[in-house]
Amino acid sequence: MSETFMEMSPADFFYRNRDLAGFNNPSRAVYAALRELVENSLDACELYRIPPNIFLRVSRENNDSTIEESNETYRIRIMDNGSGIPPEYVPSAFGQILFGSKYTLRQVRGTFGLGGKMAILYGQITTHGYATIMTSTGVATLKELALGADVDQNRKMLIVRLNLEAMELRGVDKAVLQRDVKLDGCSVQVNEKTIFLKPEDEADLKKLGDRLDDIPVTVGINEFEISIDIQQNKPRVRRDVVKPNPNRWRGTIVEFTLDGDYVKAMPRVLEYLQQTAMLNPYAEITFIDPRGRLYRFERVTKAMPPPPKETLPHPYGCDVETVQRMIANTNCTSLTTFMTTNFHRVGEKTAKAFLAEVGLIKIRNSKNPNGKGKDDVVGEKSPKRLTPEEIVRMVQTMKSFKGFLPPDSSCLSPVGEKLLEAGIKKELNPEFLAVSQRGASAYSGYPFIVEVAIAYGGGVPSSTGISLYRFANRIPLLYDEASDISRIVLNEQVNWRNYKVSADMPVVVVVHICSTKIPYKTVGKEFIADRPEVAREIKNGVSSVARKLAMFLTKKISVEHEKRRVDVFSRYLPKIAQFSADLAGEPEKSDSDYVEMVKPLLRSLIKYDREA
């Protein structure tokens, strides 16, 4: 007997463990697939600050039967106006699991880098189809299409050597170049393999090379048919063509089939789209469901939050493996520079203090006791020469060292109070709305920002208890609400009676947490773990908006109370006038005369502005 040992590819792994990525059952699969696709599209737009236009369509493959089955084949098509994907990356981006642009410390919607691919993989294993990808970046710069450029001093011109392979891949031909390549004060001549640029002013010649980046050239639309070789984790490309793109269309279209249960997934899908629209008021989302019903979530603003930036890891959140990789990749020759260049918010002084605490270096007493001037450092060495034990000790000290600055939130991209307000107004049109963005905070070395809103009345649905919309890095979280930290805070740490909120009121609380790493409790990424730092921020945020709601409710109650009061008075005062006039033997008047008579009295009762 011998056991069989074999390597498993990542694609194979996720194929076997698809519930990790949220594809547990036919209805979750439909929901998860749509969600991942929408989020990829939003990310593709936001990174380049393009207000997203997303068109999503789910249609039934088998149109023969009129009744939607609980489990049938659907064709999903999503189109966005995002950055588009350069064709050379398309096969890997859609056909290779764990390949992508999301494996950095940046606030992004997904974190596995699985999303879209998992959807395609699931479609493939349920329907054995290929995914069709159509994408274009719209334009490429001339520099991207060139191998290089040489200055010809004699002829006073710049000779651009064209990359014919790239041109073919992007669908660029001579005619396109002739049309697109234009530079002010410069004559252009396009040949088969070269472009000659001759400036009118000789002095411009030197700078001309730098301007190649500024010249946009229309690129074609690349169309692929891709499936995933699950065992090898490699893309299989069945078709790869490039089509002309006269209108400079930019964006990505993904289309594939999958088996699932849309009927059951529908409520969640719609909920997801509405909440997404709420937190992304700058996005225009159109959805056509399998019955041909159109859902449109309109854009109300073109303002977008600044895109998130990549950031270095904070030492507090690093483990041994991460540090070892850094050491393997670094060119630094001293421990101090290694610390300052590889970690978030670590300066020279902090680095030295930290290294001294680990015991890797020693600092001779400074001549200047107040800390100014250079310290003498003993024991400085190249990080490559650290022993494994020293690395472990270093990582352990990273968790306990008190001298690190807290992580900086500049790498985060909260929605912002204005946009959050616009989004909630757009989707719920509430009678009252208060939003609050908390200051940056950190847990375990990861910066995070909590944004909270509370909406009351208007389009806010009434339900038993306070409704909660949760978002993490702008993704709506729809499952496992009861275990989520926000729900726990709302139910256990906020005394709603203090804020005049009762369970039957139409109140919704929106909590958005953005972080370089959302503290999800499970791989399913549906609820956030109970971190005291996060809980505190949520509680403070909720309290601050709830206070505003309480003020509003107090006034509303007063206004209603007054209205009821005035109603009572306006019911009885004219009668008093009428009866007393009759009793006094006055001649009879009409009802409206008596109403008129008591008007000054009624006016004196009104304290609140009715419009408020």
Next chain:
Amino acid sequence: MTAKPSRSSVKKRNEATLKTLRGFGREVYGQILKKQFPYTTIPSRSTSNIQYDEKLRQYVLGERSSRRTSRNIRHIRPFTQLIWTADFAKDLKTSGKTSTLRDVYYSAQAFDINFRDQQESDNIINDLETVLATAREDLNIFPEERSEIFGDLTIEYTVPGYEGRRINLTMHPDGVAIGPALTTAELIETTADKVIVIEKGAMFTRFIEEQAYRKFNAILIHTAGQPPRATRHLVQRLNTELGLPVYVFCDGDPWGMGIAITIICGSANAAHLKELTTQDARWMGLYSTDIQKYKLPSEKLQNVDIKRLLDMQKDPRCAGEPWSGQIEHFLKYRVKCELEAFSRYGLDYVVKKYLPEKMQELA
């Protein structure tokens, strides 16, 4: 026997009431014209403001009063009801019609100022009586309960349709109901020289059948328990307008005593009103002492009876004789006796023996 002339003044009274009502209307309407929230002052009828006036020998309201203002959300509804009731009473008075408490309760609904219940409407009428210091009977509003009168008394109706018509109250052997028409009638003349007020209907009938009214030359009044205010007022008028002495004849128990006291000194409930008491009236039994004296069949006092007696001991109206002595006697012997107890000695015992003896005793 000569007929006694009446000193009545029903018409004058009516005019005075109408004037009071109109004055109330002018006051309120004037406040509205001055852009003020109308208000009125109501003497407080709470027990702490009810005092016993030794001189008047009746309960009266003290100094305390409260302001009912339409500026107050809690007052505006009762205020409206008050002014409506006044207006309603004015209409009754000017058209010469009368109404019952129940009727008032229903009439309000036509004006969209519904009373919640009869109690609320009765309270508003009490308020109006207090504000105007005028009894509801003068506002032509009567309770449902009726008692009867019988005897040689000629009255002249003032109610529409009967104005000027005179009748003699012996005309019906069951007695004549003391309703609105009788209450507002002028008292013209009588040959009687006294009034006997009787608690029980059986005894009242017995007096008529035995022709006791002739023997005693009395006008008989049946109170049917606690006398209605209209009856008390009528007794008072018989006493003051015709100058007839009044004798009150009730059960020999604390409740019977209570009836006598109410007729003589009035009740705390009507402390806001005058002219319901007949100070000169005499209580002619049954006394506690009579139970022993005439060997009347008796029953044991119940706990409620004893409690009532103890309360009466503290009541200023019962301070003098014969009240205090009889209360003590009751408490000592702990028995009571109903008027019907005289049946033991035959039908005419009470007429022929008890009353003559008692009259003599009181004289």
